[in-house]
Amino acid sequence: MPLKNGAALVAEYPKMPVTVDCVIFGFDDNELKVLLIRSDLEKYQGMWSLLGDVVNDTEEIDAAAYRVLDQRTGMTDIYLDQVKAFSHPKRHPGGRVITVAYCSLLNIKHHSLQITENELHWHNVSSITEMAFDHKEILDTCHEWLQKMIQEHPLGFNLLPDKFSLRELQNLYEAILGIQLDRRNFRKKFATMDLLIDLDEMEQDVPHRPGKLYKFNFEKYNKSPRKWIGIDF
Amino acid sequence: MPLKNGAALVAEYPKMPVTVDCVIFGFDDNELKVLLIRSDLEKYQGMWSLLGDVVNDTEEIDAAAYRVLDQRTGMTDIYLDQVKAFSHPKRHPGGRVITVAYCSLLNIKHHSLQITENELHWHNVSSITEMAFDHKEILDTCHEWLQKMIQEHPLGFNLLPDKFSLRELQNLYEAILGIQLDRRNFRKKFATMDLLIDLDEMEQDVPHRPGKLYKFNFEKYNKSPRKWIGIDF
DNA sequence: TTTCAGTATGTACTAAGTACACAATTAAAA
DNA sequence: TTTTAATTGTGTACTTAGTACATACTGAAA
Incomplete structure (x- = not known):
């Protein structure tokens, strides 16, 4: 078996963009909420989208998720967990993009949403029907993940006041x-x-x-x- | 807010190779086993590695994982589950490569390993100390995933004879x-x-x-x- | 002072988990 | 042929957790 050079091998690999999408849950008024922004894509005009961004060349995907959370909400010390990668070749209208979903829970009262770019605000999870991209599927997956997690771990306390x-x-x-x-x-x-x-x-x-x-x-x-x-x- | 064109946006995104790695567990002789091949990279000469391959341009990552399983073992109707994405920028010596780990369980007796390319064979999980890339970390993560899964789902039966x-x-x-x-x-x-x-x-x-x-x-x-x-x- | 809304608590019952011991069966050795 | 070794198959007493359900208490507001 001939041994291969790593760099030469990787140079041949197909390359594609990778993004992270953060599903940021909150809780208020006895309702589970999620932070969404208005999509800035023509195709999804007016539709709501998760908080996402591309993963940079030398960036861990975890780090990218924390960066998105920080940039969008200003919070840094919060629970964040990788949930699942989504990869349908047509999931992004601009071409092949793989995304990794992260889930985060934060206390709405602790964060007053100074940044409200792209109409960032809390939505009732139960009233969301349609979203940009495959974000409804990602949201549903994260909601199920959360349902399982709060039964096994004391995650819910991150959503409540002190x-x-x-x-x-x-x-x-x-x-x-x-x-x-x-x-x-x-x-x-x-x-x-x-x-x-x-x-x-x-x-x-x-x-x-x-x-x-x-x-x-x-x-x-x-x-x-x-x-x-x-x-x- | 100016609306953007999807294709133009995606064209700007950094691109990187994405691979899948399959952790294929088996059970024999009262020992949990895992299928490994010899790494064909110079840097990891002699070390053992998981069964992986690149994700093609228009391929779902799930599909890539099933393809690897099929190509390496010939089995097609087997349980396969996405476990986690690994993304350390230096995890591959040839450059930035993100990998998504999949876990599969199969009955050793049902598959006689006709294909033994790259010294494919079963290893006792308990005796593995070092592996190529970050594959030991991936293996450990999948082992923990398996420990949790067999307690909640009847997965173990895929490892046993009929x-x-x-x-x-x-x-x-x-x-x-x-x-x-x-x-x-x-x-x-x-x-x-x-x-x-x-x-x-x-x-x-x-x-x-x-x-x-x-x-x-x-x-x-x-x-x-x-x-x-x-x-x- | 009465009503309302919700807090606080207890009990009887059922189901599940835990610790533990002994008899029965087969193959192989004596 | 008898004995031994190994392992299967089963039961019981005890503890712990889950479930269904009812009544008394408190504070605020009418």
């Missing part, structure tokens, strides 16, 4: 999962997990009996071993 | 997860799932009391609704 009531937490889960949960059992579940810190504070400005406020005990969570065995299908 | 004993099934889980399981509880678990069909046949040629043979009831599995709610972290 101090939250159990009601808000349950609303978040119900909104993301799209189902109703029994309030008593939901509270019992989190009580037995013992990962919420009771702040001995009460909700303010609610038109009814205020609930207690909690924060998530990330320190305890990070120290506790994950039990990861559980065959179930 | 007819298998509960002992073989348990060996598979123990090998992939790297832990010991209680035999009685393991059997009870699968008994209550009620997804194994008792074939009323016995193992042959074992130097001890033969066990019953089973097959997985894919039909029943596919018809049963997934219960997917279960907050737990």
Whole structure:
């Protein structure tokens, strides 16, 4: 077997543009939201699109995703996870472009959207029907990813205020999962997990009996071993 | 906001080669195996590498992965799943190459490796220390992906013969997860799932009391609704 | 002071997970 | 032919987690 020179080999490879698209979820008013901008492509005039950009020649795709998040929202210390690559040859009207979808969750109240270029704003996920490119498919994939993730990891807390009531937490889960949960059992579940810190504070400005406020005990969570065995299908 | 022409926009994008790498797991002799070839790059002379190839200009990356699997093993109807994109700018010595890892599981006994180009053969996953490119990292990521997947989906059955004993099934889980399981509880678990069909046949040629043979009831599995709610972290 | 909206909590029941022990079966060795 | 080794096959007591459901409490506003 003749050995090959790497540079000569790679020079022969077909080349194509690669982009990242960020699906940035937020939560407000008991609704799951996603940040979108107006597409600036002729073909998709008036349609909404995810926040994306090309991956530069010497850039990690993770880094490109963080760059997009920073450039579009100004936030830097937020959870970001690669979800999936999308590659249909006709997915971009301008030619072959492969994109890698990233998912991010942020607290709407923490970020006041100073930058509103391209009509950047929050949309209710449930009311989005059509989008530019294959972005609806990417959004749906990320939504399913999120539904799975919030059940296995304490991701949802990134979407809530620092101090939250159990009601808000349950609303978040119900909104993301799209189902109703029994309030008593939901509270019992989190009580037995013992990962919420009771702040001995009460909700303010609610038109009814205020609930207690909690924060998530990330320190305890990070120290506790994950039990990861559980065959179930 | 001035609207842009798609083709003009894409023409400006930086372009780079994209490849797929397939991590093909098998199971034999109570060991998790993976199919590797000898790298044909000068820089990695003598080192082992995953089965990969470039993605062609108008090809879906999924399709490229199936093509690699077919070209290298001759198998066409096998489970294949995208795992993750790897993009370190220096991961390929010949220049910037992004790769998307795919994972596949196949029954070693079903495929006799007619094609043995580049010294293609099965390696014990546990004994692999170093590989060409970032392939060890990709392999590790896929192994973790597999560990998670076999607990949530009946993937492991693709690695076993059509007819298998509960002992073989348990060996598979123990090998992939790297832990010991209680035999009685393991059997009870699968008994209550009620997804194994008792074939009323016995193992042959074992130097001890033969066990019953089973097959997985894919039909029943596919018809049963997934219960997917279960907050737990 | 009553009503409203929502918080807070408990209990009985069911299902699933865990730890553990012994009898039955086959092949092979004595 | 008997014994031994290896492994299959099963059951029970206990603990933990999940589910369904009802009532009392609190604060704000009418």
